[in-house]
Amino acid sequence: MTKTQLSDCYNRISPYIHNTPVLTSRLVNTYTNATVFFKCENFQKTGAYKMRGATNAIMQLSSEQKSKGVVTHSSGNFAQALSFAAKSLDVKATIVMPANSPKVKKDAVVEYGGHIVECAPTIEAREATANQIVNDTGATFIHPSNDPDVILGQGTACIELLKAQPDLDVIFCPVGGGGLIAGSALAAHYYGHNCQVVGGEPMEADDAYRSLLSGTIETNQTAHTIADGLRTQLGHHNFPIIQKHVKQITRVSEVEIIEAMRFIWERMKLIIEPSSAVAFAAVIKDEKMVRNKKIGVIISGGNVDVNNLPF
């Protein structure tokens, strides 16, 4: 994907998204021996960066496609993002969700204007149900992460971060399905000055780490991580970008994720979800790499059940 495609995407979606604040903390800087800039996508519409890719993917559809709506399967932030982006663009969004999804997640999708179709709680049932809707209605399926237009959209958070802080040395972001890190790696490549991108990934869902080692897309062997947004795995659109432009994947334990999350909550007063804490946990773990450098961290989202905290 070219710089022009990325900059066109940024110009296209800018009216529909927030240019979220970049925050700093002297305490964090002291603690990490680095200068750290947090790109706060927890303040993004619907509480996560997913709005960016969802908005771009819908805007790239033809009028006829738009008239038939969009569909995805997700029980997480992309479900809410696609619902709200579609509503903003006057397009119908259908979200395939497992019937056992938490009520709070179903309510959020409905609140943002999405239409829910329930399915059995398996990946096969999700895909079959989504395919059925595509066949029946002519709606366009939009994948949460393995879609070029989604990848471009997710990269725009990193563009904004680099416009605010052009000389970052390293940008850390979480790795789940790979859309955010692929887009960020493209943005760092085109907009940074020798800016490297490092992925933070839970040890309990380390498909990206192992995929980079083996050179082929690996599946997660476990997904017992609190970082519920990162249980997904890489796809054929984003993996080659990650191979080419990501410096390394740093794996972190569940304890490290929870400690990083608590640090950001208590010291920076920001509500971030566990997936976002994974990126900061990787910064702490990579202490030698970050020392005396200018570091960016993509705080991917802030959607967390405040009645069910890990601390």
Added chain:
Amino acid sequence: MTKTQLSDCYNRISPYIHNTPVLTSRLVNTYTNATVFFKCENFQKTGAYKMRGATNAIMQLSSEQKSKGVVTHSSGNFAQALSFAAKSLDVKATIVMPANSPKVKKDAVVEYGGHIVECAPTIEAREATANQIVNDTGATFIHPSNDPDVILGQGTACIELLKAQPDLDVIFCPVGGGGLIAGSALAAHYYGHNCQVVGGEPMEADDAYRSLLSGTIETNQTAHTIADGLRTQLGHHNFPIIQKHVKQITRVSEVEIIEAMRFIWERMKLIIEPSSAVAFAAVIKDEKMVRNKKIGVIISGGNVDVNNLPF
């Protein structure tokens, strides 16, 4: 107090404090039918605006006074703020705290460099212990709210807010001891354009509301409020300023405080303490006054025990 005193104070303390961000939320604007600007003092050093007044009060001391240290009695944000401000200015701070204060609060004071002297958990014991330290050491007692230099310092948050948004119609802030609202009222008077100041106060600790009605400083009849920072009462330095420059005090219930707090946490992804939620709860309650207006809200702090939430 004059505009020159206030602007001198602002110039004096600026190198030692954060100019905290002013954040907005479309959801809040839709919900309130107003345009609301949140001055995020939860991002201030030590997690609350109290750093401002503490810093100014210490900076106004003579070299000889500074050499003998400062003392206050507080188990809340002022204890931490005076400790850290004193450390930054190379002055010794002694904090008189009830022996039964939570360990987390004692730890914070020690971490910020304060020296704790414990006393019995009564206001009489606090004052007697502080007086004893003043007599024994020559340290200067600094009151958390009823001190002209503290009031001026607290007003600087409102100066920054009005520099960022000069044409605010109304600024809401919480009322506890009265230092923040008195300082804010002075700042709105000198820096605003017909900008009014409204105080949010818990019904369970409504001394300011009743004091404005009676024209004399009233004491709290109860203090059973979750807004632990607002259980204190007005003093003779700040009450006349409040009488002259504050438009009204809006009282809110405990349920309204908790709902407002939850709204800010879940929708704005900001960790704010219950006292800050009181100001936003007052905005919601004063829906007719705020409609179609530009509103400022002082988010006073974010120091809250994340293991002991009211929701």
